[in-house]
Amino acid sequence: MMQQLRKWSWTLCLVVMVVGLTACTNTEDTSAASESMDETTAIDTPVEEAGEAPVASESGTVPAGLPVLNGAATVEMQINGGTVVIEVDGDRAPVTAGNFVDLVERGVYDGVSFHRVVKSPEPFVVQGGDPQSKDPSVSPQMLGTGSFTDPDTNEPRYIPLEIxxxxxxxxxxxxxxxxxxxxxxxxxxxxxxxxxxxxxxxPDSASAQFYFALADLPFLDGSYAVFGYVTEGMDIVDNIEQGDIVESATVVSGIENLQQPE
Known part of the structure; x- marks a missing residue:
């Protein structure tokens, strides 16, 4: 009976954490979280803004007008004085990987914070990349609602769900x-x-925010787009706390595989 109770409790915790992915609020302020649930329903952007996300083909055709990574790339992030190496897979996630590498190359991630860290009751995710987090005047309760604004169009860039x-x-x-x-x-x-x-x-509302999986999370497979893996520095990722900063992010190899839209 006790084992069944523990199993049920852990299942409930997983459900709560996945719902938390849709809330994307500061976990330290529960009243703000309950209010923003009506505005933000996922790991990244508000539904109101995400309505302008591009419509993509189901046939496997890469959507036009977005950066594409044709092959692999390696990104290094400096976090808390250590190096996290990410191998980015453009062969199996060309648009998602292309968007990430392009944002790294633009310096979008330099100075952003990790606004959401979930390690209890079990390791879950570390989430960051909201461009708003560079601005100290932005309320912590707003972090998790920001997107990358393309300076060429002055419009948010959204990418389709790609799995x-x-x-x-x-x-x-x-x-x-x-x-x-x-x-x-x-x-x-x-x-x-x-x-x-x-x-x-x-589905087509991802923009700039990303997360690291702190454990195997098979219940997210098929719903969120993985585009790479940490190959070095996972101990640094494990030690990230809410508010920690990406000191810098650099494409150290594979930038020649990045194809910009014509």
Missing amino acids: QPSGADSPLYSRTFDEAQIGEPPALTHTRGAVAMARSQL
């Missing part, structure tokens, strides 16, 4: 595996050290 089924030649766009009734796992799964994009409940 490639294992064994497939190209990704599925704009739908979760549940919606598409795909029963196989993704080619890129939420194993410990996975790096994935945060988004709202709308």
Whole structure:
């Protein structure tokens, strides 16, 4: 009986944490969290803004007008004086990886904070990348609602949900595996050290925010887009606390694989 109770309690905790991914608020202020649940329903952007996200094809055709990574790239992040190495997979997540590498190259992540860290009752995620977090005048309760604004258009850039089924030649766009009734796992799964994009409940609403998986999180597979993995410095990721800063992010190899839209 006690084992069943513990199992039920852990299952409930997982449900709460996944719902927390949709809230994306400062966990230190529960009243603000309850208020912002109406405004922000995911790991990243508000639903109101995400309504302008691009519509992508389900056929595997890469959407136009977005950076694409044709191959691999390596990104190094300096966090708390240590180096976190991320291998970015443009072969199986070309748009998601291209967006991330492009933002790194633009310096978008230099100085952003990690606004959401969930380690209890079990290791879950470390989330950051909100461009608003560079501005000290922005309320901590607003972190988790920001997107990257393209200086060329002065509009937020959103990318489609992009997840490639294992064994497939190209990704599925704009739908979760549940919606598409795909029963196989993704080619890129939420194993410990996975790096994935945060988004709202709308599939095509990811922009700049990303998260590190602190443990194997198979219940997120097919719903959020993994685009790479931490290959060095996972101990540094494990020690990140809310408010810690990305001191710098640099593309150290593979920038030649980044293709900008014409």
